[in-house]
Amino acid sequence: MNRVWTGLALCAASALTACSRHEAPAWQGYVEGEYVYLSSSQSGTLTQLDVQRGQTIAAGTSVFGLDSVNETAARDEAQHQLAVAQSQLADIQTGKRPPEVHVTEAQLAQAIANAHKAALQLTRDEAQFSAGGIPRGQLDDSRANAASTAAQVRELQNQVTVAKLPGRTAQLAAQAAQVEAARAALAQAQWRLDQKRVAAPHAGLVYDTLFRVGEWVQAGNPVVQMLPPQNVKVRFFVAQTVVGTLAPGRGVTIHCDGCRADIPATITWISNSVEYTPPVIYSNENRQKFIFMVEAHPSADDAMKLHPGQPVEVRLR
Incomplete structure (x- = not known):
């Protein structure tokens, strides 16, 4: 009978040992947050x-x-400066104002009338001079007056044409540059305000x-x-005998005290160097003391269930 119980005990012990050998290893870690x-x-x-x-x-x-307050005032000032520059550009592009053009046109009409009158007087004086009715000096004065009034007509005609033209190319380019500078100043003032x-x-x-x-x-x-939830991660530490079997993208599960269920996560980073080196000589007996840091990120929804500094236990899925 004792042999039977002894055999059963050995079988149970063997079964427990086999189960423990097949159980996924657990690693200790903690929750880390990358703050913004x-x-x-x-x-x-x-x-x-x-x-x-x-x-x-x-x-x-x-x-x-x-x-x-200051930034709002600076923005408003920049808006007014831009409006002034744009108005000046529009004024240059359209030439003189209509009333100014009308004044020159009225002067032209008067000059045309004077030229017509001078031309008629010249015609009469030339006829009188041919008949010997007037001296040559009077004829010369009539010719000079007719030429002067005709020249005045041509001058005012050119002034009307110029008044209707936009500003010169260089002047337009300079004012357009002023508009762009004012627009940039407004953008800068708006940025400071924002x-x-x-x-x-x-x-x-x-x-x-x-x-x-x-x-x-x-x-x-x-x-x-x-x-942000995407900035929540878990850091845990594995032995150097295990780190070679892990890779980014490998799935793990996170267990924490108080969590209703384990939280799935994905390994995103594995340290390339030993995190903690004990003060011992490298040997086959001491290599198991070397550990590497591993980071894993849960999903954004699951991340809100974890808290920075919280201790966790990590297992492979």
């Missing part, structure tokens, strides 16, 4: 904080705002807020610390 620090390129007083610590927000959500309000670049958890409303924020200082 939201800041502005401009300095200013924090006037608006739109999120709270622990809040989950969507991409594009307004996060915080700084005072923007920098006073910051939105979330990705969906995720607001891990912490680092300033309070009313405090001065220096340019580049983070105001909100975010943790």
Whole structure:
């Protein structure tokens, strides 16, 4: 009878040993978060904080705002400067204003009338001179007057033509450059104004807020610390005898205390060097002490179930 019980015990022990040999190895690790620090390129007083610590927000959500009185005024000034430059360009392109052209046209009409009158007087004087009725001096005066009034007509005709022409090519090019410079100044002013309000670049958890409303924020200082789900990863450590069997893309499962179910993840990175080297001489007996760091990322939905610093246990799938 004792032999029977002894045999059963040996069989049970053998079965347990066989099961333990086939059980997937487990590695210890922890959850790590790669935080995104939201800041502005401009300095200013924090006037608006739109999120709270622990809040989950969507991409594009307004996060915080700084005072923007100066930037708004600069933007408005740039808009007015652009409008002035555009108006000047349009004025050059269209030539003189219609009332100015009308004045020159009226002067031309008067000059034409004077020229016609002078031409008639010249005709009469030439007839009188042929008949001996007037001296040559009077005829010369009539000819000079007719020539002068005719020249004045030609001058005013050219002035009307020029008044209707647009500005010269070089003048137009210079003013067009002024318009582009004003447009660039407006874009720069608008960019500075836009920098006073910051939105979330990705969906995720607001891990912490680092300033309070009313405090001065220096340019580049983070105001909100975010943790996007895709930035949550698990770091675990495997022995050098195992690291050669792993590769990026290999599936693992993550077990943590309090988790309702194990979380699937995918290996994304394996260290190329030993993470911790004990102060011993390399030997066959001590090589098992060498470990390598491995990183695995869960899906974005499962990442929200994990918390940075949380200890986990990782197994191969």
